[in-house]
Amino acid sequence: MSDAPIADVAVDAEALREDVKSKYREVAVDPHGEFHFHTGRYLAQRLGYDAEVVDGLPDAAVESFAGVANPFSLGPLDAGARVVDAGSGGGFDSFIAAGQVGPTGSVVGIDMTEEMLAKSRATAAEMGLDHVEFREGLLEEMPVEDGWADVLISNGVINLCVDKRH
Numbered sequence: 341m342s343d344a345p346i347a348d349v350a351v352d353a354e355a356l357r358e359d360v361k362s363k364y365r366e367v368a369v370d371p372h373g374e375f376h377f378h379t380g381r382y383l384a385q386r387l388g389y390d391a392e393v394v395d396g397l398p399d400a401a402v403e404s405f406a407g408v409a410n411p412f413s414l415g416p417l418d419a420g421a422r423v424v425d426a427g428s429g430g431g432f433d434s435f436i437a438a439g440q441v442g443p444t445g446s447v448v449g450i451d452m453t454e455e456m457l458a459k460s461r462a463t464a465a466e467m468g469l470d471h472v473e474f475r476e477g478l479l480e481e482m483p484v485e486d487g488w489a490d491v492l493i494s495n496g497v498i499n500l501c502v503d504k505r506h
Contacts, residue, residue, distance in 0.1 A: 351502050353502040356500070356502055357452065357478075357502075360452075360453075360500050361452060361453050363375075364406070364429065364453045364455075364456055365453055365454075365455045365456075367379060367404050367406055367429070367430075367456075368404050368429075368430060368453065368455035368456045368458075368459050369455055371403035371404040371430075372403065375406070377406055378406075379403070379404065379405060379406045380402055380403045380404070380405055381394060381402050381403075381405075383405055383406070383407065384402060384405055384432070387407065387408075387409060387410040388410050388413055389410050389412070389436070390412075393436060393439065397432075397435060397436075398463065398466065398467065400430075400459065400462070400463045400466065401430070401431060401432060401435050401463045401467065402432055403430070404429060404430030404432070404456065404459060405429070405430060405432035405433075406429060406496075407429075407432070407433065407495035407496050408495060408496035408499070409495060409496070411433060411493040411494070411495060412433075412436060412437075412440070416440050417437055417440040417441050417445070417491055418440075418441070418445075418490070419440075419441060419442045419444060419445060420441060420442065420444040420445045421440075421441045421445045421490040421491055422441075422445060422446045422447075422448075422488060422489050422490045422491070423437045423441060423445065423446070423447045423448070423489060423490065423491045423492075423493060424447075424448050424449075424450065424482065424484050424488075424489040424491070424492045424493070425437060425447060425448070425449040425450065425493050425494070425495075426450055426479050426482065426492060426493070426494040426497060426498070427450070427451060427479065427494055427495065427496070427497025427498075427500075428449025428450055428451045428456070428460060428474060429451055429453070429456045429460070429497075430456050430459045430460050430463070431449055431456075431459070431460030431463055431464060431472070431474065433493055433495050434447045434449040434460065434464075434472055434474070435463070435464070435467065435469065435472070437491075437493060438469050438471060438472045441471070442471075443470070443471055444471075445471060446471050446472075446473075447469075447471065447472045447473070448472075448473050448474075448475060448484055448489075449472070449473070449474040449475070450474075450475050450476075450477045450479070450482055450483065450484070451474065451476065451477075452476065452477065452478055454476070457474050457475075457476055460474045461474050479494075479497060479498065479501055480501065
């Protein structure tokens with residue numbers, strides 16, 4: 341492994357965001373389409389999510405899931421915890437977090453894609469999850485008060501950020 345400094349690579353942040361929005365807009369609108377990555381219940385099973393928990397979720401809560409890992413494999417969240425789900429997409433991890441923290445906890449999902457936000461908000465309302473909220477925002481400028489969260493979860497979206505150093 342080299343100790344050489346990492347070279348800066350010129351990336352158009354706005355163009356990258358628009359490309360990401362375009363791809364995840366498709367996943368929200370046509371979750372059963374063909375993508376270069378797995379989605380939905382099949383992916384959740386592959387990543388080791390608790391089948392009983394996933395089976396209990398409505399299709400709308402699972403079908404647009406496009407994560408890369410299972411943040412809950414590290415252990416369950418505490419009841420009453422305040423959780424931020426960075427890059428919440430269709431809300432899958434937020435809904436699982438909501439079940440773990442219970443009604444005394446709070447979950448705030450943050451996403452930049454209008455279609456994913458519309459889907460996650462509608463699904464949360466359908467599920468009666470009053471302690472889950474979805475906000476529009478970027479990870480570089482999360483719309484959450486400093487120090488509010490007990491736990492931050494993320495499922496691959498940091499890979500899609502331009503500036504990973506900050």
